[in-house]
Amino acid sequence: MTTAEARIPARPRTWPRTALVAGAVAAFTALTCIPAIGGVEVDLAAIARNWRNGADKMAQLLQPDLTFLPRTLQPMLETLQMALIGACFAAAVSVPLTLWAARPTNPNGVTRRLVRGVVNVVRAVPDLVYATILVALVGVGALPGLLTLFLFDLGIIVKLVSEAIDSSEHPSLEAGRAAGGTQLQLNRALALPQSLPLFANQWLYALELNVRISAILGIVGAGGIGRLLDERFGFYAYDDVSVIILEILVVVILIEVSSNALRRRLV
């Protein structure tokens, strides 16, 4: 009888592969910074040349003019309204689409791939592109912003929740199927209540994202605080700009804290 030490199987060698992958990533990063072969031009010297310029603006930003605050309240309220209404509409529409896009709740491969394909296309378009096009279509204001947020949220919620449903177990669906239920009955009575925490999680996350995104949507004319930000920026009124940035920061943190608290209670 030999000792366990002597009978231990040879340990598989994995470091050459790890080294190869790390080396490839490093080489690729270096190559993308060489303009001669089509890489991006990273001119670190520009920081040294222009730092004075930036320092002046930073100094102005560090002196917020709080008397400007009352003028920001109305646009900020509009931003919050856009965020909330966009998230609510997206939440309502996401339920049937998500159940359609997940395998346990839609065994039909054709319709499932169709819904997933459409949602992937919706998600592939950047939010600022939606906003720009919608401003052209329906005019300047809160409506194009709201529609942008709706489409953006829908893509995120349907993708993340349907994948979460795919990767979790659904034994109750087998029992419902054995009892002679239709897929609609199973989804409504079993799959939906079982997946509600997954949905609630993403609905709240969508609301958080909306506050952040709608702050910049105004830059292309889609309403809210972003429009004011763009306007003050155009006038080089950096003391007003810093008030707006601070306000956005505070609102985003407040929304995040409260949605985290809500999420803990829901799940």
Added chain:
Amino acid sequence: MSQDARRAEAGVSPASAAWPIRLERASVTYPNGTAALRDVTLAIEPGEIVSIVGLSGSGKSTLIRTINGLVPVTSGSVEVGPHTVSGLRGRRLRELRGHVGMIFQAFNLAERVDVYRNTLVGRFARANALRSLTGISTAEDRRIALAALDAVGMLEKVWTRAGSLSGGQKQRVAIARALSQEPRVMLADEPVASLDPPTAHAVMAELGRINAERGLTVLVNLHLMDLARQYTTRMIGLRAGEVVYDGPASEASDADFEQIYGRRIRPQDRLGAAS
């Protein structure tokens, strides 16, 4: 008390309901090439309580799932009452399933849903699409579901979330769900494998009572020999997808079990008596 008298007491007319089951050279081969069931021919009479015994991987779960069409047979035929399961699809298949109750090893309840709504799942095959969408059930569905919960002694937990029940309570709710289908046949796939010994005996006794009082045909998958002997009258031994034993459960000898298992009997093949 005679069996008929007990049925009358339970408010069930004798043999009002039970259906026979016939398998004719039924075989199942899964898409990955595994032959789970080979040429199984069986006839189960209405009102029988039958155990299907075998090790895991012997094809018990597949066999029981061919009866409600959860697993379609690759060849041969399965008949349940007036229905030929093989070949049924869509509405007709759901109608058949509505007449066949089933309980599972893992209970298969929706954990975040209350006991009441879990039990109402048993009424799915009788409900229309509009009602299931709104979630409103008829007074009759409500009455049947509550009576089923009462029958298994779970009425007081009707508004409790299924997830907060104990294993034995979950299996009782699952039985109530199956009973509220007002089934003709009851299938049980390893119903006590996730339960502790006293609870396992209680659940097996419950299945025995359903068979005796309601006269239902009961098919139960088991891997423990003493449960099969104690609670069922007929035993079917399955090994590698083939029937290797079919006879009265009480007369099955240890040698018969060794033949079914394909090995010597081990202590873990018995559950032990109810304490």
